[in-house]
Amino acid sequence: xxxxxxxxxxxxxxxxxxxxxxxxxxxxxxxxxxxxxxxxxxxxxxxxxxxxxxxxxxxxxxxxxxxxxxxxxxxxxxxxxxxxxxxxxxxxxxxxxxxxxxxxxxxxxxxxxxxxxxxxxxxxxxxxxxxxxxxxxxxxxxxxxxxxxxxxxxxxxxxxxxxxxxxxxxxxxxxxxxxxxxxxxxxxxxxxxxxxxxxxxxxxxxxxxxxxxxxxxxxxxxxxxxxxxxxxxxxxxxxxxxx
Amino acid sequence: xxxxxxxxxxxxxxxxxxxxxxxxxxxxxxxxx
Numbered sequence: 001x002x003x004x005x006x007x008x009x010x011x012x013x014x015x016x017x018x019x020x021x022x023x024x025x026x027x028x029x030x031x032x033x034x035x036x037x038x039x040x041x042x043x044x045x046x047x048x049x050x051x052x053x054x055x056x057x058x059x060x061x062x063x064x065x066x067x068x069x070x071x072x073x074x075x076x077x078x079x080x081x082x083x084x085x086x087x088x089x090x091x092x093x094x095x096x097x098x099x100x101x102x103x104x105x106x107x108x109x110x111x112x113x114x115x116x117x118x119x120x121x122x123x124x125x126x127x128x129x130x131x132x133x134x135x136x137x138x139x140x141x142x143x144x145x146x147x148x149x150x151x152x153x154x155x156x157x158x159x160x161x162x163x164x165x166x167x168x169x170x171x172x173x174x175x176x177x178x179x180x181x182x183x184x185x186x187x188x189x190x191x192x193x194x195x196x197x198x199x200x201x202x203x204x205x206x207x208x209x210x211x212x213x214x215x216x217x218x219x220x221x222x223x224x225x226x227x228x229x230x231x232x233x234x235x236x237x238x239x240x241x242x243x
Numbered sequence: 244x245x246x247x248x249x250x251x252x253x254x255x256x257x258x259x260x261x262x263x264x265x266x267x268x269x270x271x272x273x274x275x276x
Contacts, residue, residue, distance in 0.1 A: 038246055
């Protein structure tokens with residue numbers, strides 16, 4: 001029987017409170033001088049994109065942890081974070097498309113480096129999730145996926161700095177080490193939503209890791225576990241060494 | 244399309260998908276119990 005601990009329930013409660021506060025601030029923040037109400041999409045678009053970066057960073061961390069420790073906890077961390085990262089990347093692409101159509105005139109443009117690199121990142125991590133399913137042996141799956149989990153993370157800085165490196169429809173960063181170019185009420189709404197989405201991510205990650213552990217335990221005790229089905233060796237394959 | 248409707252669609256998709264994902268996780272967890 002899976003039961004959430006008090007700390008987990010506290011995290012879930014805090015997440016709901018932060019989401020409610022974030023929604024309130026997002027919907028009551030003043031409209032933008034140029035983009036008017038459309039600018040409110042910022043309060044969900046930026047946090048989802050940020051969470052995609054964080055999630056894939058944690059996937060890389062989990063993958064490195066697996067390669068060093070060979071403990072399946074690290075692999076579950078990598079896999080769970082990647083799944084949530086794909087969800088957040090998809091949301092960033094969807095909210096970006098809905099925002100882009102009225103203000104830029106396009107849902108999506110492959111010529112824009114940030115949109116294109118985000119779409120590629122989304123597809124690569126969909127591939128990561130598919131790769132995990134190619135082998136039922138959790139150790140083999142973890143070994144293969146960890147390589148992609150480490151290599152694919154190079155896309156995160158590429159997506160982030162794409163607006164500085166190339167000509168883009170996207171503006172450059174509004175929040176920089178030397179300050180912010182945003183009006184204080186808008187910045188407040190954005191920061192609260194960033195906190196809320198971070199809490200959503202950690203709540204989802206925790207739940208997904210508990211599920212991953214429960215499913216791996218169930219697989220280990222199920223009657224089809226192990227090597228019940230073994231592909232027959234063909235004579236031609238055995239003779240390969242002599243050829 | 245009115246601006247408010249466009250923004251509403253974006254919020255509905257975001258929170259709708261998040262709620263769908265949470266529901267899916269909880270259903271799978273319940274199946275394991």
